[in-house]
Amino acid sequence: MASWYRSIGExxxxxxxxxxxxxxxxxxxxxxxxxxxxxxxxxxxxxANEALLKYIAELFRVPVRQVELRQGAQSRHKVVAVTDSAIQPESLLTDQ
Structure with missing residues (x-):
């Protein structure tokens, strides 16, 4: 499994x-x-944080309310949680 994401339940x-x-x-x-x-x-x-949440929501095809910035509001290093997406994170790398 990749180290840049974790999938736990939804x-x-x-x-x-x-x-x-x-x-x-x-x-x-x-x-x-x-x-x-x-x-x-x-x-x-x-x-930038607002744009990030919108962009992640588009990538995972979920409403913005299902994307949450958990860490790094003032940093380039951020942790974001996405809820209830059918999109697999690995597919983001292959879709480039």
Whole structure:
């Protein structure tokens, strides 16, 4: 199993390395034991965190209310939980 996510019951917990202020939001592959994402949102007033939750919700095809930032609000290293998604985390790497 990959080290960048855990799946327990209905909840998938992702370890992310986020780079805000990019030209577009995209998955960049693995960065150590985290999934690296670029976000097209500036790290100002929580806008990058808001954009991150929306982007993760799109990737996992769930409403934003089913995505929760658990750690790292002020950091590039974040932990996000996704509830009730049929999407497998490994597929994010193969869809690039």
């Amino acid at each position: 909840v998938i917990t992702l370890t992310l390395h986020v780079q805000p202020g990019a030209k577009r939001s995209e998955i960049c592959g693995l960065h150590g034991e985290a999934l690296k994402l670029k976000l097209a949102a500036p790290p100002i007033d929580g806008r």
